[in-house]
Amino acid sequence: MAGLMTTPVYDIAIIGGGINGCGIARDAAGRGLSVFLCERDDLASGTSSASTKLIHGGLRYLEYYEFRLVREALREREILLTNAPHIVWPLRFILPHHRGLRPAWLIRLGLLLYDHLGGRRLLPGTSSVNLQTDIAGRLLKKEYRRGFEYSDCWVMDSRLVILNAMDARRLGAVIRTRSPLVSAVRSKDFWTLTMVDLVRNREYQVRARALVNASGPWLDQLMEHITHGATREHIRMVQGSHIIVKKLFDHSRAYIFQNSDGRIIFAIPYEHHFTLIGTTEVDFSKSPETAAISDKEIGYLCGAISEYFARPITANDVVSSFSGVRPLFDDGKSDAKAATRDYVLKLDTLRDKVPLLSIYGGKITTYRKLAESVLARLAPYLPPMKREWTTHSPLPGGDFRPGEFTRKTEELQHLCPLLDQQHAHRLFRAYGTLSREMIDAVRGTDSLGVHFGHNLYSFEVDYLIEREWAMTADDILWRRTRLGLFLNQRQVADLESYIRTRQADGQPGTQKNFIFFDKGEGQ
Structure with a gap:
C-alpha cells in the first residue's frame, strides 16, 4: 500500500456508519465539534437497513416492564414524525384478539398506557375494531371476531441513516465510507486511528480526542483492534429475518400478531405492491455480514402468519427476504425475545487516557436520544459544546409539515x-x-x-x-x-x-x- 497520509486531529472519531454512528456525528457536528466517522462498507449496510421499518414505542416491551424505554421511544416517535415527514409516516396496526391472549380488558388497559405514556399529540389513539365487519378482518380466519387498532409509525430505515450523515457533513463532519478500521491506539492526549481506503487501496490515519465504537454487531470483533481496558460487557447477536410476499391485502393498515410461542410478528404494507412479514429472533454466532435467512426461519414466518390468515402462506409465496443482526446488550436473559432492547453505554478511560465509549444495544427509534446521551457522557473530555439542538431540527428534506x-x-x-x-x-x-x-x-x-x-x-x-x-x-x-x-x-x-x-x-x-x-x- 502507499505511504500514510498526514493525520488531522478531530474532537471525536466514530466507528460505524449505522443509525447510531451517523446520529452521533450529526449531533456532535451541530454542537461545534470536529467530527470524523469511518464505515467499513456503505452507510446503513448492516443492521440499520434490515429492521422492520418501524418507529414505535415497542408495545410488547411493556410486558417486560421496560417503561422508561417505551416512554422514551414514544416521545421520539413524534419528534421523528415532525422532523422527517417524508420518510416517517403514521401507520395504524390491527391486533386481533383470541383466547390465547390476555383478557381483552387487560390488553385495552395496556394500549391505553401505550397511548399516554409518551405524551401522544399527533397520532390517533387506540380503538376497538369489529373484525366481522371491518375490511381488515376479511382475510383473517373466522374465529378472529374482535380486535384493537392503535398507532405507530413506518420509516425508510436506511434513508434515515443517510439523512443524518448528510446533515452531519453539512455541519462539517467528515464521513468516510469503504474505510474499515485497522487499529485504534490511545495515548494520553489522542487516539490514533489507522484505516484502509478500499477505493484507493491505501492506508491513512487520523487522530481524535475521543473515540466512539458504534459498530453494532461488529463491536466485540472490533475491540480486538482497539486499545481498551478490561471489560465484562459483551453484545448478544440476534439475527432477525423478514420475508416479502406479494400484497396480501388492499387496505393501508398493518397487522401485529402474537403467536403461541410469545413472539410478535408483523404484516405490513410494503412498497405499494408487497407485504413485509417479520421478524424472527435467533441467536447468531458467525460474522455479522454473513447473516442470511434460513429455510427454518422462512417456515416459521409462513407458519406464524398462517395461524391468522385464512389463506396459508408458503415458501413459494416469498419474492424476497433480508436478514440483519441486532447487537443487543447481553443481560444474561436465556430467551432472545426477552433480552433488553435498551442501549447501554460503556465508558473506558484506561488510567486517565483519552476516552473510549462503546455502544451496546439500542433501537432505531431512540437513536437521537442515544446520541444526546453519548455526548453527555463524553462532555468532560471534549471542548465546550453548544446545547442540545436536534429535537426541533428537521432532517434534510424534512422542512415541511x-x-x-x-x-x-x-x-x-x-x-x-x-x-x-x-x-x-x-x-x-x-x-x-x-x-x-x-x-x-x-x-x-x-x-x-x-x-x-x-x-x-x-x-x-x-x-x-x-x-x-x-x-x-x-x-x-x-x-x-x-x-x-x-x-x-x-x-x-x-x-x-x-x-x-x-x-x-x-x-x-x-x-x-x-x-x-x-x-x-x-x-
Missing part, C-alpha cells in the same frame, strides 16, 4: 411536468424538499438521462452518487431506494455498467475522487 405531503408532491410535479404522479410521489417520499435540487437540471425528456426501469433515471443515480455516497447498484437499489424489488437482472446490469463508466471517467462524486470530497482531511 406532515400534513403537507400531498401538496408538496403536487408542487414537485408542477415544477417538473415530465414526472408522472407515481414518479413524483416516490421522489418526494424518499428525498422530501431535496427532490427540487435533484430535478433542477431536468428541463426536457433528454435530460432525464438513461432509463434503467421503474422510473429510475440517470439524473437520480447521478444525484445519489454525488450527494449520498452511493458507489454500487446495491447502494442505490436497496439502501437509497427499494427499487431492487422491481428491476430485473438486465436492468441491474445496465445500472452497474453505467456506474462503472462514471467511475472510469472520474466524474465528480464517483469512486475515483468522492472518498476525499469532504473538507478538512489530510491528503
Whole structure:
C-alpha cells in the first residue's frame, strides 16, 4: 500500500456508519465539534437497513416492564414524525384478539398506557375494531371476531441513516465510507486511528480526542483492534429475518400478531405492491455480514402468519427476504425475545487516557436520544459544546409539515411536468424538499438521462452518487431506494455498467475522487 497520509486531529472519531454512528456525528457536528466517522462498507449496510421499518414505542416491551424505554421511544416517535415527514409516516396496526391472549380488558388497559405514556399529540389513539365487519378482518380466519387498532409509525430505515450523515457533513463532519478500521491506539492526549481506503487501496490515519465504537454487531470483533481496558460487557447477536410476499391485502393498515410461542410478528404494507412479514429472533454466532435467512426461519414466518390468515402462506409465496443482526446488550436473559432492547453505554478511560465509549444495544427509534446521551457522557473530555439542538431540527428534506405531503408532491410535479404522479410521489417520499435540487437540471425528456426501469433515471443515480455516497447498484437499489424489488437482472446490469463508466471517467462524486470530497482531511 502507499505511504500514510498526514493525520488531522478531530474532537471525536466514530466507528460505524449505522443509525447510531451517523446520529452521533450529526449531533456532535451541530454542537461545534470536529467530527470524523469511518464505515467499513456503505452507510446503513448492516443492521440499520434490515429492521422492520418501524418507529414505535415497542408495545410488547411493556410486558417486560421496560417503561422508561417505551416512554422514551414514544416521545421520539413524534419528534421523528415532525422532523422527517417524508420518510416517517403514521401507520395504524390491527391486533386481533383470541383466547390465547390476555383478557381483552387487560390488553385495552395496556394500549391505553401505550397511548399516554409518551405524551401522544399527533397520532390517533387506540380503538376497538369489529373484525366481522371491518375490511381488515376479511382475510383473517373466522374465529378472529374482535380486535384493537392503535398507532405507530413506518420509516425508510436506511434513508434515515443517510439523512443524518448528510446533515452531519453539512455541519462539517467528515464521513468516510469503504474505510474499515485497522487499529485504534490511545495515548494520553489522542487516539490514533489507522484505516484502509478500499477505493484507493491505501492506508491513512487520523487522530481524535475521543473515540466512539458504534459498530453494532461488529463491536466485540472490533475491540480486538482497539486499545481498551478490561471489560465484562459483551453484545448478544440476534439475527432477525423478514420475508416479502406479494400484497396480501388492499387496505393501508398493518397487522401485529402474537403467536403461541410469545413472539410478535408483523404484516405490513410494503412498497405499494408487497407485504413485509417479520421478524424472527435467533441467536447468531458467525460474522455479522454473513447473516442470511434460513429455510427454518422462512417456515416459521409462513407458519406464524398462517395461524391468522385464512389463506396459508408458503415458501413459494416469498419474492424476497433480508436478514440483519441486532447487537443487543447481553443481560444474561436465556430467551432472545426477552433480552433488553435498551442501549447501554460503556465508558473506558484506561488510567486517565483519552476516552473510549462503546455502544451496546439500542433501537432505531431512540437513536437521537442515544446520541444526546453519548455526548453527555463524553462532555468532560471534549471542548465546550453548544446545547442540545436536534429535537426541533428537521432532517434534510424534512422542512415541511406532515400534513403537507400531498401538496408538496403536487408542487414537485408542477415544477417538473415530465414526472408522472407515481414518479413524483416516490421522489418526494424518499428525498422530501431535496427532490427540487435533484430535478433542477431536468428541463426536457433528454435530460432525464438513461432509463434503467421503474422510473429510475440517470439524473437520480447521478444525484445519489454525488450527494449520498452511493458507489454500487446495491447502494442505490436497496439502501437509497427499494427499487431492487422491481428491476430485473438486465436492468441491474445496465445500472452497474453505467456506474462503472462514471467511475472510469472520474466524474465528480464517483469512486475515483468522492472518498476525499469532504473538507478538512489530510491528503
